[in-house]
Amino acid sequence: MRDSSNTPAPPPAADQAIVIGAGLGGLASAMRLGAKGYRVTVLDRLDRAGGRGSSITQGGHRFDLGPTIVTVPQGLRDLWAVCGRDFDAAVALKPMDPFYEIRFADGETFTARQDDAAIKAEVARISSSDSKGYAKFLKDSEARYWFGYEDMGRKPMHKLWQTAKAIPTFIRMRADRSVYGHAASRVKDEHLRFALSFHPLFIGGDPFNVTSMYILVSHLEKAFGVHYAMGGVQAIADAMVGVIQSQGGEVVQGAEVDEITIAGGRASGVRMVSGETLAASVVVSNADAGHTYDRLLRNAPKKRWTPAKLKRARWSMGLYVWYFGTKGTREMWKDVGHHSIVVGPRYREHIKDIFIRGKLADDMSLYVHRPSVTDPSCAPAGDDTFYVLSPVPHLGHDNGVDWAAEEEPYRAKMLKVLEERLLPGVTDRITESVTFTPETFRDRYLSPFGAGFSIEPRILQSAWFRPHNVSEELPGLYLAGAGTHPGAGMPGVIGTAEVLGKLVPDPLVRHESPAQYALRMAAE
Structure with a gap:
C-alpha cells in the first residue's frame, strides 16, 4: 500500500482497471478483475482499506467501524479460490455460540443458536404454541434463500426480463408481504415476531415494509x-x-476521485481531486451508487439515475454508533456475550419514527458488540472494547435531526439504557469514546443523506429496479457495493463483485492465463 503522492503514470489502458473505493465490494471486485488478468489500481480517500469495514485504534482499543459478523463464509472462500488462494489460510473465523441474545423491555430474552434442539427449546420456552409456526417459518426462509440468494442474488439483473421472469415465484412466495407480516403469519408471540423480523435493519430495511x-x-x-x-x-x-498486491495490483490510500472521465462515449478513467488523470479501459465504482451518479458523473447526461430520481428514492436509515473502551471490565458483566440486542418498549411505532416520520425518538433499540470477549487483541489486557449502534433517521427528512445539538444528549440517553439494562456500572469505567452520527457517514463515506446502507431494499428498489452492476448510463462503468445488486450486508457486497465478474469482459491484453496464475500462486 502506498500514499497517493507517489502515484505513477498509468500503464497502457488496454488491460488497466480502476476501482473507486477500497470498501469490501471494491476490494472483492479488484480481486476478481486481477484474476481475469487486469492490472488493477484501487483508489480510496480514507487512510485504511475496508471502507465501512475498516477500523480505528484509540487508547489501545481497536474499534471495528462497520460490519461485525460473517454469515456466509463460503462467499469469501469462493472469492479467494478464484484468485488461486485459500481464505482460511489468510483469515481465522471463529463460530459464535450463541449467535446473539435479544433482551426485551419486559424482561423476556431470546437466545439465538445454530443447534436445532437448543433453538427449538428456546422457542417452546417462550411460546410452545408457536413451535410449529416457527418450524414453518424456517422452511419458508430456506425456500427464499435458494431463490433469492443462490439464484437471483448471484446473477446479473440489469435486464428487465430477468426480473419479470421471477414474478410468478414472487407471487407464490408472497413477496408482497413484509418481513414482519410473514413472521406474524407464522407465530403469534410478539417476542418471536421481533426475533424473526428484525434482520432487515442490518441491511438498512424497514421490517414492516421490506419484502418478505x-x-x-x-x-x-x-x-x-x-x-x-x-x-x-x-x-x-x-x-x-x-491478494490484490500479489496479483500485481495496488491499493492507494488518501486518493480521492473527483470525476469519472469519458472518451468516445465510454468511461476512460478518473480525474482525482488533485487534478491528476488516470486512464483505464474498465472503471468500477464502489462509491455509493447515489454519489457515483450524482457527483462522479455530474457532467454526463443521465437517462435513469438523475438527481431528481435519486432524491425520490427511499434511502436506508441513518446510524448513531458509539464506540467506547472500558477499564478493568473483562471479568464484569458475565452474562453479556459478544452480540446483544437491547429492544426498546416500542417496535412498529419506533420503526415508523425512523423510516417514515424522520423523528429522533426518546426510546431506542440497541445492537451491542463486545468483541473483546472473543478477541482480546482489540483491547488492553483486562479491558473491553464496545460498539453500540442505534438506528436513527437519515438526513433527508424534512424535519431533519440537528446532530450538532443532539449528538451528546443522544449519547447520554444511550448510556442510561446501557446502565439500566445491560452494563450496570459502565459509566465510571469508560476510558475512550468515539461517536459516529449520520453526518459522519455523509462526510466520511460520501453516503447520500448519511444513509447507513445506501438505497433501502424495498421490492421496487431491488433486482432490476436497483442501480445495475453494469451501468446503464455509461459503457465501461461498473458498480459494486451496497447500492447495487444484490445489496447491502457483507454477503451482499461481496456478491456484487461476483455478479460484476460475470459482466466485465476479459482484458484485451493478458499477461498470463487464470490457470498459469493459479499455479504460480500455489507455488508461492
Whole structure:
C-alpha cells in the first residue's frame, strides 16, 4: 500500500482497471478483475482499506467501524479460490455460540443458536404454541434463500426480463408481504415476531415494509452460522489488499476521485481531486451508487439515475454508533456475550419514527458488540472494547435531526439504557469514546443523506429496479457495493463483485492465463 503522492503514470489502458473505493465490494471486485488478468489500481480517500469495514485504534482499543459478523463464509472462500488462494489460510473465523441474545423491555430474552434442539427449546420456552409456526417459518426462509440468494442474488439483473421472469415465484412466495407480516403469519408471540423480523435493519430495511424475500437471512444464520473474524473485519480487508498486491495490483490510500472521465462515449478513467488523470479501459465504482451518479458523473447526461430520481428514492436509515473502551471490565458483566440486542418498549411505532416520520425518538433499540470477549487483541489486557449502534433517521427528512445539538444528549440517553439494562456500572469505567452520527457517514463515506446502507431494499428498489452492476448510463462503468445488486450486508457486497465478474469482459491484453496464475500462486 502506498500514499497517493507517489502515484505513477498509468500503464497502457488496454488491460488497466480502476476501482473507486477500497470498501469490501471494491476490494472483492479488484480481486476478481486481477484474476481475469487486469492490472488493477484501487483508489480510496480514507487512510485504511475496508471502507465501512475498516477500523480505528484509540487508547489501545481497536474499534471495528462497520460490519461485525460473517454469515456466509463460503462467499469469501469462493472469492479467494478464484484468485488461486485459500481464505482460511489468510483469515481465522471463529463460530459464535450463541449467535446473539435479544433482551426485551419486559424482561423476556431470546437466545439465538445454530443447534436445532437448543433453538427449538428456546422457542417452546417462550411460546410452545408457536413451535410449529416457527418450524414453518424456517422452511419458508430456506425456500427464499435458494431463490433469492443462490439464484437471483448471484446473477446479473440489469435486464428487465430477468426480473419479470421471477414474478410468478414472487407471487407464490408472497413477496408482497413484509418481513414482519410473514413472521406474524407464522407465530403469534410478539417476542418471536421481533426475533424473526428484525434482520432487515442490518441491511438498512424497514421490517414492516421490506419484502418478505429477506426472511432468507434466518436460513443464512441457521445453515452457515454466525462467525467473527479474528482481528475484526479489518483483518479481512487487509487480507484482500494482500491478494490484490500479489496479483500485481495496488491499493492507494488518501486518493480521492473527483470525476469519472469519458472518451468516445465510454468511461476512460478518473480525474482525482488533485487534478491528476488516470486512464483505464474498465472503471468500477464502489462509491455509493447515489454519489457515483450524482457527483462522479455530474457532467454526463443521465437517462435513469438523475438527481431528481435519486432524491425520490427511499434511502436506508441513518446510524448513531458509539464506540467506547472500558477499564478493568473483562471479568464484569458475565452474562453479556459478544452480540446483544437491547429492544426498546416500542417496535412498529419506533420503526415508523425512523423510516417514515424522520423523528429522533426518546426510546431506542440497541445492537451491542463486545468483541473483546472473543478477541482480546482489540483491547488492553483486562479491558473491553464496545460498539453500540442505534438506528436513527437519515438526513433527508424534512424535519431533519440537528446532530450538532443532539449528538451528546443522544449519547447520554444511550448510556442510561446501557446502565439500566445491560452494563450496570459502565459509566465510571469508560476510558475512550468515539461517536459516529449520520453526518459522519455523509462526510466520511460520501453516503447520500448519511444513509447507513445506501438505497433501502424495498421490492421496487431491488433486482432490476436497483442501480445495475453494469451501468446503464455509461459503457465501461461498473458498480459494486451496497447500492447495487444484490445489496447491502457483507454477503451482499461481496456478491456484487461476483455478479460484476460475470459482466466485465476479459482484458484485451493478458499477461498470463487464470490457470498459469493459479499455479504460480500455489507455488508461492
